[in-house]
Amino acid sequence: MNKMMMTMGGLLLPLAFAGCQNGGDKESTKIIEKPDVQIVDGKLTPEILSAFGRINEAVPSPDGSMVIFTLSYEDIEENRSNAEIYSIDADGSNMTRLTKTPYSESNIRWSSDGERIFFIRKEDNTGKTQVHSMKKDGSGVVCLSKMENGVECFEISPDGQKIIMGSPIKPFNKNEDLFKGLPKTTGRLVDDLMYKHWDEWVTEIPHPFLADISSSGITNAVDIMEGEPYECPMRPFGGADAFAWAPDSKSLAYVSRKFKGQEYAFSTNSGIYLYDLASKNTVEITKGNEGYDTNPSFSPDGKSIAWLSMKTPKYESDKKRLMVMDMASGEKRDLTENWDYWPEQFSWAKNGSGIWFTAYYQGVSPVFKIDVNSCAIDTVATGVCDYASVVPVADNAAIALRHSMRSPNEICLVRTDNKDVKELTSVNKDLLSQLKLGEVKMVKVPTTDGKEMTSWVILPPDFNPEKKYPAIVYCQGGPQSAVSQFWSYRWNFMIMAANGYVVIAPNRRGVPGFGTEWNRQISGDYGGQNMKDYLSAADYIAACPYVDEKKMAAVGASYGGFSVYWLAGHHDGRFAAFIAHAGIFNIEAQYLETEEMWFADFDLGGPYWEKDNAVAQRTYSNSPHKFVNEWNAPILVTVGELDYRILASQGMMAFNAAKMHGLEAEMLVFPDENHWILKPQNAILWQRVFFNFLDKYLKEPNK
Numbered sequence: 001m002n003k004m005m006m007t008m009g010g011l012l013l014p015l016a017f018a019g020c021q022n023g024g025d026k027e028s029t030k031i032i033e034k035p036d037v038q039i040v041d042g043k044l045t046p047e048i049l050s051a052f053g054r055i056n057e058a059v060p061s062p063d064g065s066m067v068i069f070t071l072s073y074e075d076i077e078e079n080r081s082n083a084e085i086y087s088i089d090a091d092g093s094n095m096t097r098l099t100k101t102p103y104s105e106s107n108i109r110w111s112s113d114g115e116r117i118f119f120i121r122k123e124d125n126t127g128k129t130q131v132h133s134m135k136k137d138g139s140g141v142v143c144l145s146k147m148e149n150g151v152e153c154f155e156i157s158p159d160g161q162k163i164i165m166g167s168p169i170k171p172f173n174k175n176e177d178l179f180k181g182l183p184k185t186t187g188r189l190v191d192d193l194m195y196k197h198w199d200e201w202v203t204e205i206p207h208p209f210l211a212d213i214s215s216s217g218i219t220n221a222v223d224i225m226e227g228e229p230y231e232c233p234m235r236p237f238g239g240a241d242a243f244a245w246a247p248d249s250k251s252l253a254y255v256s257r258k259f260k261g262q263e264y265a266f267s268t269n270s271g272i273y274l275y276d277l278a279s280k281n282t283v284e285i286t287k288g289n290e291g292y293d294t295n296p297s298f299s300p301d302g303k304s305i306a307w308l309s310m311k312t313p314k315y316e317s318d319k320k321r322l323m324v325m326d327m328a329s330g331e332k333r334d335l336t337e338n339w340d341y342w343p344e345q346f347s348w349a350k351n352g353s354g355i356w357f358t359a360y361y362q363g364v365s366p367v368f369k370i371d372v373n374s375c376a377i378d379t380v381a382t383g384v385c386d387y388a389s390v391v392p393v394a395d396n397a398a399i400a401l402r403h404s405m406r407s408p409n410e411i412c413l414v415r416t417d418n419k420d421v422k423e424l425t426s427v428n429k430d431l432l433s434q435l436k437l438g439e440v441k442m443v444k445v446p447t448t449d450g451k452e453m454t455s456w457v458i459l460p461p462d463f464n465p466e467k468k469y470p471a472i473v474y475c476q477g478g479p480q481s482a483v484s485q486f487w488s489y490r491w492n493f494m495i496m497a498a499n500g501y502v503v504i505a506p507n508r509r510g511v512p513g514f515g516t517e518w519n520r521q522i523s524g525d526y527g528g529q530n531m532k533d534y535l536s537a538a539d540y541i542a543a544c545p546y547v548d549e550k551k552m553a554a555v556g557a558s559y560g561g562f563s564v565y566w567l568a569g570h571h572d573g574r575f576a577a578f579i580a581h582a583g584i585f586n587i588e589a590q591y592l593e594t595e596e597m598w599f600a601d602f603d604l605g606g607p608y609w610e611k612d613n614a615v616a617q618r619t620y621s622n623s624p625h626k627f628v629n630e631w632n633a634p635i636l637v638t639v640g641e642l643d644y645r646i647l648a649s650q651g652m653m654a655f656n657a658a659k660m661h662g663l664e665a666e667m668l669v670f671p672d673e674n675h676w677i678l679k680p681q682n683a684i685l686w687q688r689v690f691f692n693f694l695d696k697y698l699k700e701p702n703k
Contacts, residue, residue: 029102029124032075032082042436042461044498046687049489050074050680053427055409056083057106057389058401061114064393065090066136068098068108068117069411071427074680081680085119087136088411090393092424098138105132107153107240112160118144120151131165131218145211145218152206153233153240156213157249162277163213164243164252165221168204172229192261197595198236199642199674208232208243208254210277224275224282225256232256234270244296244305251276253285253296253305265597268292268316272307285325291318295345300352303327304372308343309334314602315523317480319516322346322355324372335375340515343368347391347398356380356390356398360482360513363442363454367400367414381414381421384440386485390414399424404485405440405458405493407432436461438497440485445506445540448532454514455506455537456483458493468548470698472496473538473575474505475556475563479522479530479603483507490677490686491557499691500699504541508533524605524615526587527566527622534563538574550576551698555690557581558646558675562624565654568635569627577697578635579690582646582675585654587623593647628657634664636693638686640673666693 037051051074058069067090072083083104088095099105103122110117111133118133123143128150134141145151145165153166175189188201195202207228211221225232232254233242242255257270271284272293286293291310298305305325310318320342322335335355336342344365346357354369366382367390381387381400388409390400396416401409402423413422439459444452460469474491476483483505496503507514509530510522522530534554542549554567554575561583568578584590588608591600601607605615635658639651648669658665668689670682677686 028078028080030075030078031100031102032073032078032080034073035075037431039431039434042434044435044437044492044495046495046684047076048431048435049492049495049687050076050684052408052431052489054081054083054489055401055411055425055427057108058391058399058411059108059110060090060391060393060399061110061136062112063114064397066114067399067411067424068110069425070105070108072104076680076684079679079681085117085138088424090399090413090424092413092422095425096138098134099141109154109156111156112158118154118156120154126150131163131213133215142215142217144213147209147221149204153242155240155243155245155252157245157252158247159249161212161214162245162249163211163218164224164245164254165209165211165218166206166233166239166242167209167221169207169223171202171205193265193597194261194595196644198644199640200644202235205229205231206233206235206238210252210275224254224280228258229260230256230258241295244298246298247300247302250278253298255294255296262597265595266314266601268310268314268598270294272296272305285330291315293323297346297348299348300350304352306346306348306355308346312602314598315520316596316599316602317478317512317519317523319519320344322357322370335370335372338375339377341513345389349395350392351395356392358387358390358400360484362513363456363482363484363507364513365482365484367398369416378416380416381419383421384442384485387412387414403487405456405487406437408487435494436498437494438503439463440493443504443540445533445537447529447536449529453506453508453533453536455504455540456485456493457541458497458503458505460497460500460502463546465546467546468551469500469502469546470551470553470694471502471504471541471547472694473534473541473552473554474503475534475554475560475567476505476508476511477556477558477560479510479559479562480512480519482512484513490683495687499695501694502541502544502547504537506533506537508537523603524619526562526604526619528618531563531566531570534567535571535574538571542574549574553577553579553694553698555579556583558583561646561651564635565624566622566627568633569624569630571633573632575633577633577694579638579693580635580651580654581638581677582640582643583637583650583654584624584646585650585657586625587620589653590646590650593649595644625653625657628661631658631661631663634693634697636666636668636689638668638670638677638689640670640675640677642672642674645675664697 035051054072056070068087070083072081074081085098085105105119107120120129131145147167149168151165209221211218244253269290271286274283290313293309296307308320309323312318325332343357365386367380367387370377385404388401392398402412403409411425441457445455561580564578564580604619606613608620637651637655639648641648655667
């Protein structure tokens with residue numbers, strides 16, 4: 001299923017994520033502005049949720065005096081969003097809008113002298129995204145690239161003379177002769193696995209192109225993986241973080257999983273490769289490690305390179321080791337070997353003596369700094385919040401994005417010499433000030449095996465402890481994704497609380513932030529201890545005097561959807577309703593339907609036909625579809641037909657089973673969505689259906 005966790009900095013994502021098509025053949029050229037919404041009685045609604053400004057890609061200037069970032073807003077009528085580039089001084093003053101176009105800007109980068117800004121934007125005449133530049137005040141915009149298939153991400157060399165770009169090429173096809181003279185055929189001939197990925201059929205793959213760059217344009221582009229049928233960056237989420245320039249601009253590092261077809265589908269063995277510009281030689285520095293190696297980054301002096309590394313093959317949620325290699329000797333060290341947590345994102349300190357990073361830790365995501373020599377780790381900033389995308393601006397200071405269950409991303413400044421965090425932006429302050437938001441509390445829930453499970457309880461606005469409220473047990477996806485202080489535009493706890501629900505979000509077995517043992521326990525144990533953890537959370541919240549124990553629902557997506565289907569057959573009357581989005585219903589079918597086979601093979605324990613494989617057989621014996629005879633509560637199923645991670649047919653089977661079993665059931669199908677719900681109008685419809693269903697069965701007295 002993969003993590004589906006988005007990072008900042010040049011994401012290689014379909015551009016529909018930044019700005020969706022407007023339904024017709026021609027994309028609208030309306031410039032999207034901050035929406036004007038009316039708030040009634042302080043209540044958060046789906047329409048107001050869509051009105052929040054969304055900050056991403058905060059990048060400090062080389063001298064640390066300014067920060068550029070992207071800020072996007074949605075337009076419900078246009079049914080799309082649009083990101084623009086803004087700048088702000090490092091003290092939080094002089095916020096300035098630099099672009100004003102109908103197309104989203106992304107992958108923002110500074111020139112080495114801090115005088116120009118580079119970014120990606122779609123071109124009107126071709127419809128392809130290309131590299132642009134402008135002065136730091138937003139003037140003098142120039143389109144620099146003319147790549148036939150567009151540019152999806154890039155990084156510019158420190159000397160400003162070269163650029164490495166991710167651009168699609170056609171995959172190698174040995175059957176082209178069969179299609180000659182058939183321009184209208186819609187057939188696809190498939191002879192190997194990985195023929196589709198995430199939400200698209202694999203009709204092209206990204207390759208790294210090295211080129212010259214100057215004020216007049218980008219020229220002499222050369223594919224440095226020419227003839228290799230492999231991706232770089234890796235689909236579906238890889239972007240500019242797949243590239244890293246050496247400080248002297250004479251070499252670069254890139255990430256690729258050099259497999260194709262069935263080998264690709266069953267492997268997480270990505271490698272980090274060093275490419276020398278003069279000799280054109282390529283050397284893999286991670287050879288021998290069979291798990292993921294990603295996110296290369298050179299030290300400021302170029303004497304070392306760091307990256308994130310997973311050790312276990314096929315295990316996409318393994319501990320991310322922070323590795324550092326000495327460029328002269330080739331000696332490698334795991335800086336986090338003695339720390340039972342792991343970085344999600346990191347940046348070298350300005351002086352190269354340490355590395356800043358964020359990591360999930362006990363239900364939140366603080367900012368940490370590790371000494372490269374001693375491996376001592378200091379906590380720089382923490383709280384009831386998550387930090388992300390930390391980038392240093394000085395030896396003792398860094399900018400980061402910060403969000404929580406009560407507020408979306410804002411840019412802040414953190415310091416090692418001052419624990420007071422300074423917020424630099426407040427783009428959603430006015431909107432948040434008009435809303436009544438629920439209180440968030442951390443609680444410790446006893447589990448069936450004698451442990452304590454960190455959980456978040458969210459209370460409705462104007463909470464009255466003398467009242468009885470309906471409750472929601474939130475089931476996390478991933479399966480190994482953190483239940484931290486995240487802000488979601490779909491699984492948003494504030495809007496659940498605003499609709500009068502108490503929510504409990506447990507960090508059940510199999511989520512990061514509580515050590516490697518807690519995280520890994522879920523693999524091969526679907527339907528096991530983590531489900532007991534959910535039932536423990538349900539019993540905990542049901543016992544609260546302000547909760548109506550007869551009005552509880554379980555909701556979730558992806559693995560959370562699987563959890564809902566499983567709980568529906570094992571809840572012993574705890575739940576009055578269920579909602580599952582993009583969930584696994586039939587595990588045997590999932591093993592053969594999904595595209596990233598390494599996940600299914602590792603996490604499910606292997607194929608279902610291995611009758612002597614005890615782990616696999618335990619997994620398949622716990623498939624939710626085998627317990628439909630125990631289903632006894634209404635269920636809502638939602639799916640996207642472009643979801644190739646967990647096919648829409650899984651949800652359709654669940655809905656059909658519920659109806660054939662005589663249950664009240666509803667299904668919401670989106671033909672144009674993938675594993676997520678991205679288009680603004682679809683997102684609003686999803687929220688309306690969600691609460692209409694819950695209210696029907698948890699609030700109406702006759703239900």
